[in-house]
Amino acid sequence: MASVTVAKLLKRFGQTEVLKGVSLAIPEGAFAVLVGPSGCGKSTLLRLLAGLEIADQGTIHFGERDVTRLEPRERDISMVFQSYALYPHLTVRENLAFGLKLRKTPAKDIEKAVLEASEMLGLGPLLDRLPKALSGGQRQRVAMGRAIVRRSSLFLFDEPLSNLDAALRAQVRVDIRKLHDRLGTTSVYVTHDQVEAMTLADVLFVLNKGVVEQSGPPLEVFARPATRFVAGFLGSPAMNFFDAHLESKGAGFQAVAKDGFAMAVDAERFAGELKAGREVTVGVRPHDIHVAEGGAPFQVSIVEALGAESYAHGTIAGAPFVARVEASTPVKKNDRLEVSFAEMHLFDKQTGVSLRAP
């Protein structure tokens, strides 16, 4: 087990700068999730950690050890690939034992480690099959087994669930977390799925365009997004945004949308950042919306009923807007509602940075 420290990592592919000076620290034993949209550089970062690519600049430390230029086999890591990358010519047992054999582990220890891993993952009856005789989920478990059997100090997961169907994905997600709790190995997990990110992570890193936009415990990142990008990326349905400007109102401030609707701003939460006339983007999560008299006018254009709750789609101040409503609340197409916001995020309109005090 080891902590991971990455400093000012830079990686180019030809002209394209994929990582633009990424720094991050993962404490020992933590389950870190790298999340971000396609092309944000999260997979590249993982491959740099694995040693499959070498950084152009910057350093990577596992604990005290500088591994920046080391070969993968010198790093003491395991990796689960998106496509599982099982050795097609080897049986499940041989797949699991492959890394140990390369390390000249005594046969008895290999046998023991393989049995232990296979028991943990329920691979027992599959041990003598070839990968092509396995289902997708079974292959995924073998890939996991291959990673854990070596007891390396760092596990790397490259979108390991994206080839599974939805139901299986939910289950394996839980299994992975359980496994981590049991083994306690530092893990780095790459995904573009925010549900996986939220549910698995001890510490979450949101990447965008080659930089870490925000990091921290997932709930905190969710509750206090540092940028408009993070706010929009996490949460489903995504946060609603509309433009407004600030006006003084008494001792405090209010945000005034284009259509003149004004919302009071809790000055304490945005201390120091507020001043009259500032152009802002207002962000409201669909779950923070209540139907209430005297609120913002919300024109409903369509309603998605999910059973326990419904999502009402429409516009506020000309911007598209989604609100979660209780299933019991009668909302239908073309309704005009008035809604109030339980929680409101403000971002600088130009930079997208949150106005909230750090």
Add this chain to the structure above:
Amino acid sequence: MKSTRALLSLLLLSVLTLLGSPAFAEPIRLWHGYRGSEEKALEAILKGWKGEPVETLAVPYDAYLTKLAAAIPAGQGPDVYIDSHERLGELRARKIVGPVGDALEPGVFSPPALDAVSDAGVVWALPLSQKCLALYLNTDLVKEPPATLEDLADLIGKLPRGTYPVVYDVQHVYGIAALFSSFGGRLLDEHDGYGFSGPAAEQTLLFARDLIEHHVDPESADGALVTNLFKSGHAAYAVSGPWLAADLGDKAAVKWRVALLPKLRATGQPMRPLLTVESVMLSPQGALKPEARALAKLLASAEAAKIRAQYGPTPTARIDVAAADEGAPVQVFALQARTAIPMSSSPTMHAVWDPADRAIAKFIRHSATAEDALAEGKHRFDDVHRPLPARASPTPALLVAGVLALGLAFQWVKRSREEHWGAQLKQSWSSYRYVLHAVLAVGLLVIIPLVIGATTSLTAGNDENLRYVGFANFINILTARGGPLLASGSFYLVLLVTLLWTACNIVLHVGIGLALALLLSRPTLRFRAVYRVLLIVPWAVPSYVTALAWRGMFQREYGAITGLILGVNRLFGTSVEPIDWFARFSTAFVANLTTNVWLGFPFMMVVTMGALTGVPDDVLEAARVDGATRWQRLRLVTLPIIRPTLAPAVTLGAIWTFNMFNVIYLVSGGDPDGTTDILVSEAYRWAFTRENQYGYAAAYAVLIFLMLFLTTRSRGTKSDEKKIAATPPAPAEVV
């Protein structure tokens, strides 16, 4: 009605044509193998012919005998033809030559020449001209012929640098026979036994090697070298035939004359060269026609001899035609011919050349003592010339075939009794129609030749001697013809060489192909496409062209490799000897191997490149993460994954190599001494250069087929079993 009449008239017409044809006078057909001035001479002679029209046909020398043998029995051949006398034995055996009868003018032909074309008092051909070796003098360097051949050694040191006392081909039987006769030897004894062995032959070999090793005679003097060295003034004397005179002509740079071959001091006996007599022969049909006999007589007449003398220096076989001036080449050759030994016309003579040539080469190379080399030559001769196996009763084979046929018929009847059989047959009738052409083509081109080949292997002898011998050929081959199992040329030794050949080739083909494919599959390599095309080129060139090119490069005197060595010597002042590639097994084998590797690796490279695209990148990355080094990734991941794709290609390559006739035949030609021959080239030799023992060659072919068939089959089933064991049925349950 109309069509019937047309048919009838057509029938009538053809009958008339057939009946009428003998009524028309047929021209006399004359075949010859002449070119150039000799052909012109023949035309001039035919101008004096007053009889029936003559139809002449020039047939290439290579195909002469085959064409005669094919055409004459069919009545399409010549009435009169011109050929060398030593073919008479073969021609008589094939019954395509008749006695000359009244065409012979008594008392006009040189006795040795007449002797050469007669047998037991019957004259089978009319001698035209005679060819034998004589001594050429470069009169710029020497004035008189030497008293004895040994005296030539005195010339060493007295001649200009780089000039040899004599250039004389003693590496081949034809040339060395003159020495051999002086020692009292005969190539064939009176019972057609092999004569090139015993003390006389040993002395001859020693004498010949001394000539070379004392630099009296250059090493590896063959026909071309004799001509070149003498023509360029680099030899005081040359031992050669009339063809050298024709080549020198009037405008030669050197002044020359011809003299009789000298004596040997060692024996006191003159050297007597082999005599070949060009003769007019009559086909059996021609021998019955007076006109044809008259034509033959004309061709051998004194007038014809005079005409011929105007066109070339070959001496006539007639003694009544006044020779040219004293000392003229024609006259000397005529004199030499009188003491020459007519080459035996027995068909057995064919079998003498190769073993004797090999024995000479082996001894001169110091690869064996004279005794051993000659004994091996005799053994080779006996091998080739062994008596035909006894006729076997075909009954057991017919019985087996009959039982098999019965079994098949029974099966067929049983099937036809099954219910729905007829209906099913009718239903699939159209499918049978679709595959019919393929079945016919495969049957015609593959199955029937296979069956004929297999049947041939149960026979021995040719033509009317053809006989069924059961498995005698196989037994003979598998018992190494009664000799030691690993004797030179035995099946087992050749098999070992073949296996070594195949193994070395496959290792190198796969190794080089794999290495290049791995190199070319690196995405970082620049100009990949260019390299790929360049590396495939050897494959695209026809293999015999490549083989000939490599043969040329390995040639000792003028080859590219010798050139390279000489270049290195010049550059660095070293004195590396040029390698005589085909003098030793190891170097000859390497030469063959190099050529075939050049031919074979592109195929493996292309197959491997294709297979490598099937190795997923992430699996290799997984192996890297698992801790595999580059070598371990290749050995433990890449190779096992591409193996199933590569395996059929390797099997195919092994079969090709096992049967790679072109390279063996064209590059080393089995040299030295047939040691680099593989089974296929050995089979070829039995079929085409050792008295056409087709049955024996077919037995070789059947053995090759069986070996390849069984090996590839057993390999196939083994890997199939493994696959089945490793792949349980796909699971139904999903996690």
